Amino acid sequence: MCDNPSTDHLFQQLDDYIDSLPYKKEDLIVILHQAQALFGYLPDKVQWHIAQKLDIPSAKVYGVVSFYSFFTMKPRGKHVANVCMGTACFVRGSEKLQAEVEKQLGIKTGQTTTDHLFSLDSVRCIGACGLAPVMTVDGKVYGRLNDPKEVEHILATYETENQISETVVH
Amino acid sequence: MKLKNTDELNALKIQNLVLLENRRVPNNSANTSESQDRPRHVMVCGGTGCHASNSPEIAKLLIQELQRRGLSDKVQVLQTGCFGFCEKGPILEIHPDNVLYVEVSTEDVADIVEEHFIQGKLVERLLYIDPNTEKRFASDLPFYHSQLRIALRNCSYIAPEDIREYIAADGYQALSKVLFNMSPTSVIEEIKKSGLRGRGGGGFPTGTKWELTRQNEAKQRYIICNADEGDPGAFMDRSILEGDPHSVLEAMLIAGSSIGASHGFIYIRAEYPLAIHRLEIAIKQARQYGLLGEKILGSEFCFDVEIKYGAGAFVCGEETALIHSIEGTRGEPSVKPPFPAQQGLWGKPTCVNNVETLANIPPIILKGADWYAGIGTEKSKGTKVFALAGKVNNVGLVEVPMGTTLRKIIFDIGGGIKRHKSFKAAQTGGPSGGCIPAKHLDTPIDYESLIAIGSMMGSGGLIVMDEGDCMVNIAKFFLEFTVDESCGRCTACRVGTKRLHEILTKITEGKGALDDLDKLEKLCKTIKVSSLCGLGQSAPNPILSTIEYFRDEYLAHIVDKTCPAGVCKSLLRYHITDKCKGCTLCAKHCPAGCITGSTKDRHIIDQERCLKCGACMEKCHFGAISHH
Numbered sequence: 001m002c003d004n005p006s007t008d009h010l011f012q013q014l015d016d017y018i019d020s021l022p023y024k025k026e027d028l029i030v031i032l033h034q035a036q037a038l039f040g041y042l043p044d045k046v047q048w049h050i051a052q053k054l055d056i057p058s059a060k061v062y063g064v065v066s067f068y069s070f071f072t073m074k075p076r077g078k079h080v081a082n083v084c085m086g087t088a089c090f091v092r093g094s095e096k097l098q099a100e101v102e103k104q105l106g107i108k109t110g111q112t113t114t115d116h117l118f119s120l121d122s123v124r125c126i127g128a129c130g131l132a133p134v135m136t137v138d139g140k141v142y143g144r145l146n147d148p149k150e151v152e153h154i155l156a157t158y159e160t161e162n163q164i165s166e167t168v169v170h
Numbered sequence: 171m172k173l174k175n176t177d178e179l180n181a182l183k184i185q186n187l188v189l190l191e192n193r194r195v196p197n198n199s200a201n202t203s204e205s206q207d208r209p210r211h212v213m214v215c216g217g218t219g220c221h222a223s224n225s226p227e228i229a230k231l232l233i234q235e236l237q238r239r240g241l242s243d244k245v246q247v248l249q250t251g252c253f254g255f256c257e258k259g260p261i262l263e264i265h266p267d268n269v270l271y272v273e274v275s276t277e278d279v280a281d282i283v284e285e286h287f288i289q290g291k292l293v294e295r296l297l298y299i300d301p302n303t304e305k306r307f308a309s310d311l312p313f314y315h316s317q318l319r320i321a322l323r324n325c326s327y328i329a330p331e332d333i334r335e336y337i338a339a340d341g342y343q344a345l346s347k348v349l350f351n352m353s354p355t356s357v358i359e360e361i362k363k364s365g366l367r368g369r370g371g372g373g374f375p376t377g378t379k380w381e382l383t384r385q386n387e388a389k390q391r392y393i394i395c396n397a398d399e400g401d402p403g404a405f406m407d408r409s410i411l412e413g414d415p416h417s418v419l420e421a422m423l424i425a426g427s428s429i430g431a432s433h434g435f436i437y438i439r440a441e442y443p444l445a446i447h448r449l450e451i452a453i454k455q456a457r458q459y460g461l462l463g464e465k466i467l468g469s470e471f472c473f474d475v476e477i478k479y480g481a482g483a484f485v486c487g488e489e490t491a492l493i494h495s496i497e498g499t500r501g502e503p504s505v506k507p508p509f510p511a512q513q514g515l516w517g518k519p520t521c522v523n524n525v526e527t528l529a530n531i532p533p534i535i536l537k538g539a540d541w542y543a544g545i546g547t548e549k550s551k552g553t554k555v556f557a558l559a560g561k562v563n564n565v566g567l568v569e570v571p572m573g574t575t576l577r578k579i580i581f582d583i584g585g586g587i588k589r590h591k592s593f594k595a596a597q598t599g600g601p602s603g604g605c606i607p608a609k610h611l612d613t614p615i616d617y618e619s620l621i622a623i624g625s626m627m628g629s630g631g632l633i634v635m636d637e638g639d640c641m642v643n644i645a646k647f648f649l650e651f652t653v654d655e656s657c658g659r660c661t662a663c664r665v666g667t668k669r670l671h672e673i674l675t676k677i678t679e680g681k682g683a684l685d686d687l688d689k690l691e692k693l694c695k696t697i698k699v700s701s702l703c704g705l706g707q708s709a710p711n712p713i714l715s716t717i718e719y720f721r722d723e724y725l726a727h728i729v730d731k732t733c734p735a736g737v738c739k740s741l742l743r744y745h746i747t748d749k750c751k752g753c754t755l756c757a758k759h760c761p762a763g764c765i766t767g768s769t770k771d772r773h774i775i776d777q778e779r780c781l782k783c784g785a786c787m788e789k790c791h792f793g794a795i796s797h798h
Contacts, residue, residue, distance in 0.1 A: 028498035029481055033440065060499075067500040067657070068481030070440055086402030087597065087633045088559035090647055124484065124651070126441055127405030129559035130219045130256025130566060139443065141222030 077119035086125030172460030186338040217252030220259035251413015254567035271296035325413030333455040344535035363539035365551030370524030382511035401600030404631035407525035411445035415452035421528035484655035503703035546572035550616030599628030602708030604715025640737035663706030749794035756786035
């Protein structure tokens with residue numbers, strides 16, 4: 001995605017965003033959030049660009065990107081599904097739910113489907129423990145998922161829907 | 171409008187009292203003729219849980235339906251924060267009728283308007299039914315008995331996106347008292363006297379923390395609100411920020427003025443979009459009303475707050491790691507001392523307080539330290555919010571005085587174990603805590619008593635487990651978590667937790683040996699004393715407590731090669747019983763092709779080749795396949 005000349009405007013938007021911030025180096029994490037929202041992921045080129053812009057070593061940017069689980073260096077699918085693996089969901093069967101979603105999508109957690117429609121990840125508690133076991137798709141929460149048919153139904157709505165995946169944008 | 175002095179704040183409060191007027195009538199007899207004519211407020215729960223079950227849509231449809239039936243001027247619909255009773259969401263409460271409807275769906279909207287507001291009777295099917303007594307409740311639910319809501323006082327009571335409601339509910343009165351009637355040292359003394367301790371897990375006395383930060387000479391000091399609620403299964407901080415964000419802002423202002431900080435940061439998880447949204451609204455409104463910014467309420471005090479976002483790292487809940495993360499670097503903890511109170515954010519004295527701790531501050535200032543210190547136990551004062559989750563009937567947020575027993579929380583408030591199964595253990599303190607067995611159910615819980623029984627308070631996650639949970643597997647689950655979240659800085663934690671996890675995996679796969687238990691205990695003790703931060707120091711707790719209380723279960727895995735709870739897959743053995751009709755369905759679905767037998771004859775599973783996938787058991791129409 002990032003080698004495409006059409007990403008020039010994204011780099012421009014990122015630069016504008018960085019210029020608007022009162023601090024620079026201190027805001028590395030919020031800049032990375034923004035970059036991931038723009039590009040969908042944080043490939044080398046984007047990390048290097050940020051390092052140059054902030055005048056810090058690119059190793060430092062890489063160090064931060066690789067530290068936080070929220071950041072990804074691999075392109076993600078159009079829709080991102082997350083199965084909650086918090087304790088409350090775990091004791092109410094999230095392992096089974098995870099296996100079911102993996103089975104239905106034909107991928108393992110951490111992977112993206114070959115058609116780039118879905119990426120599957122796990123999260124550590126989104127605080128909707130009353131609805132355990134829970135999964136989210138593009139930030140929307142689906143709860144009490146004990147029936148494989150419900151998972152099928154949820155995934156089907158995203159397969160037909162033509163909407164763009166959203167990352168949390170700040 | 172900027173409030174220029176206390177009088178203007180008080181005038182605004184009086185002017186807006188009308189907003190809460192209807193909600194103040196505690197009326198146990200629902201729908202009396204007297205309350206018929208009064209304007210009604212429908213409070214729709216807008217916490218993350220209910221939000222996920224469509225509560226915003228329910229609120230929207232209610233407004234439309236009320237409009238259609240010409241009731242808009244008599245009934246107002248408001249979105250609140252979490253009611254705490256997440257199990258039965260979406261929830262809505264009608265004031266002043268004092269009626270609570272549970273598990274409301276969009277299809278119920280028309281009936282609520284027709285039956286409740288037009289015919290003036292209860293919508294019976296939406297009332298809460300106690301699973302044990304099968305009694306119906308319109309108000310005064312057993313879930314709320316024995317609770318004392320201080321930190322959660324405004325959650326579900328006010329609309330969090332309207333600062334006027336917070337002001338009407340005594341909001342910013344404590345700030346006004348601190349700025350004009352108290353000196354910074356007397357505020358600190360008051361907090362010290364109240365006995366309030368850090369609710370994020372550490373339990374360090376809050377007043378002392380403020381005092382230590384104030385004592386360090388510096389031109390700039392900082393106050394940080396720790397909203398990086400990483401403990402899986404705990405969601406009280408999120409709920410407070412969603413349901414009562416101004417109480418946290420007010421407390422930060424009070425802390426700022428007491429320790430001499432003009433700048434505050436709220437470090438919040440990016441996984442909490444709704445809390446971030448409500449917090450942003452609250453900050454904007456507080457600035458508009460002059461409660462953040464220059465010369466607050468006409469005093470000399472200037473203070474502003476900024477939100478900083480986490481990026482998914484559990485260790486960032488540790489204060490030094492959190493500070494590094496705000497500085498834009500890897501969130502690795504550093505050695506203490508120096509403590510943040512001496513050298514924190516950008517080398518300046520910094521005080522880090524958790525959300526729930528802060529939410530207790532305004533009531534302490536208004537009602538006094540003695541009132542607060544009168545609640546709780548000898549060393550743990552006040553209340554604690556627990557996120558009750560797992561195999562319990564009433565999952566939700568529960569605020570009780572310190573010293574309440576687990577039995578009361580799980581069985582009285584929580585309504586007991588789901589599906590009438592038996593209680594096995596309660597896990598407190600998240601990945602840093604331990605599992606508490608039934609014999610300790612009557613221990614009054616506070617910071618000290620939990621440590622004495624091998625667990626800890628942590629941030630207040632309380633996960634209930636029943637007979638179907640395997641304690642070895644639970645310990646393994648937590649170790650998986652710490653291995654994943656260990657920042658890698660110190661060897662004891664980075665390598666040690668990995669080795670612990672390997673041994674546990676071996677045991678759950680039936681490959682364990684008896685000396686593995688000794689190895690586990692020895693390694694646990696080493697990691698506890700040699701890790702750099704709280705994450706590593708407490709990571710062995712889930713193992714140590716399960717070995718102490720559930721040694722039999724470990725032995726069953728190691729010696730008998732069985733999992734008594736029937737959870738550990740590798741230890742399961744599937745058998746076909748004499749109920750088998752020889753339909754061949756299981757053989758057809760077996761991915762390993764290890765089921766043999768001819769039509770109408772009992773089939774046999776080849777244990778050597780069985781993958782323990784359970785497909786046969788799932789497919790069998792005659793219940794002829796069992797596992798143990």
